[in-house]
Amino acid sequence: MAAAAEAAAGRRRIDLARALERLVELGPPSELIAQAPAEAAAATGLGRIVLSRLEEGMLVGEAAWSQEGPDAAEELLAPLRDEPLLLEYPVAESELLRRRTPRLIVPAQLEARRRHAFGDTLGADGYLAAPISVDGRAIGFLHGADPVPARPLDEDDALVLGDFALCFALVFERAILRRRLRAQREELRRVAAWAESRSGSLTDGAVTLARDGGDEPPTELDPAPSMDRLRDLLTRRELEVLQLMVQGHTNAGIARILVLSEGTVKFHVKNVLRKMHANNRAEATSRYLRITLGRGPAGE
Numbered sequence: 001m002a003a004a005a006e007a008a009a010g011r012r013r014i015d016l017a018r019a020l021e022r023l024v025e026l027g028p029p030s031e032l033i034a035q036a037p038a039e040a041a042a043a044t045g046l047g048r049i050v051l052s053r054l055e056e057g058m059l060v061g062e063a064a065w066s067q068e069g070p071d072a073a074e075e076l077l078a079p080l081r082d083e084p085l086l087l088e089y090p091v092a093e094s095e096l097l098r099r100r101t102p103r104l105i106v107p108a109q110l111e112a113r114r115r116h117a118f119g120d121t122l123g124a125d126g127y128l129a130a131p132i133s134v135d136g137r138a139i140g141f142l143h144g145a146d147p148v149p150a151r152p153l154d155e156d157d158a159l160v161l162g163d164f165a166l167c168f169a170l171v172f173e174r175a176i177l178r179r180r181l182r183a184q185r186e187e188l189r190r191v192a193a194w195a196e197s198r199s200g201s202l203t204d205g206a207v208t209l210a211r212d213g214g215d216e217p218p219t220e221l222d223p224a225p226s227m228d229r230l231r232d233l234l235t236r237r238e239l240e241v242l243q244l245m246v247q248g249h250t251n252a253g254i255a256r257i258l259v260l261s262e263g264t265v266k267f268h269v270k271n272v273l274r275k276m277h278a279n280n281r282a283e284a285t286s287r288y289l290r291i292t293l294g295r296g297p298a299g300e
Contacts, residue, residue: 012043012160019043020167029175029256036142036168037065037073043164044157046144048076048122053140055261058084059093062140076122093129097138102130102162104155122147128158130165134173139259142168176257183247191293227291233275241268242276246285 019039026032037049047067052059061080066072087094092105106126127145131138142165146153234242237258244254251269255262269281278284 016043016163023171029172032172032175033063037063040142040164041065044144044160047146050080050143054138055259057087059087059141060084093141096129096131100131100133102158104153104158105129126153128153128161130162132165132169134169187247230291238268238272241265242272242288245281246288
């Protein structure tokens with residue numbers, strides 16, 4: 001019996017390692033999100049997996065996999081996506097959110113007043129839940145179940161799903177950082193091109209004997225407000241939204257990066273434009289670049 005259990009544990013480790021190898025080979029975060037449930041199923045041997053994200057305290061279905069096929073996975077995901085669940089007591093997952101630990105949840109064993117997130121939808125007497133954390137902050141959950149299990153689920157199964165959630169978080173964070181690095185490189189290229197064009201205009205311009213304002217710099221180069229003033233003007237979140245706008249992200253992209261709803265992002269964008277007296281995103285971006293180029297990097 002002990003030998004059989006050890007052999008099973010060895011197979012699980014191999015399945016987990018192979019699933020993570022396939023995740024690492026994927027590209028952008030969107031591919032990771034789409035493929036994560038299938039790889040979690042391969043690592044755990046479960047028949048149904050749901051990946052959900054945390055958005056302003058709500059648990060929202062993001063992607064799913066079912067052994068019964070894509071249509072069944074979509075049917076599984078739809079109600080979880082359309083009706084987000086507020087993670088607060090007495091929902092069982094709210095405790096896991098605080099502890100950052102995976103767990104086997106058996107709804108029948110919970111107190112009558114306790115609730116559970118996905119047990120009814122997953123169609124199982126018991127299911128597994130594992131939080132996904134990045135930088136000490138939970139960003140989502142993995143749920144897994146077997147509608148007709150060949151064996152009862154136990155805490156070892158929860159640990160395997162928890163290990164996958166931990167490794168997925170690391171791979172996902174790396175993908176986000178790589179995307180941000182590419183955006184920063186593109187921004188630096190734009191800044192370098194702008195600086196080169198400005199330096200050319202300074203040296204190539206004709207010098208004439210005329211009153212041109214004396215020693216005062218041209219008003220078009222005077223970035224107002226200053227970066228310090230901009231920090232005072234905008235909240236921390238609004239400044240984050242502005243910086244992502246400058247990098248070219250859409251409202252949907254900003255929402256995904258900052259783990260906010262798209263409506264909240266639109267609200268912040270509206271405030272940024274109003275406070276900067278800008279008519280549109282392009283004008284706000286132009287003013288921000290003038291400020292940072294004239295007064296130092298935005299991250300000072």
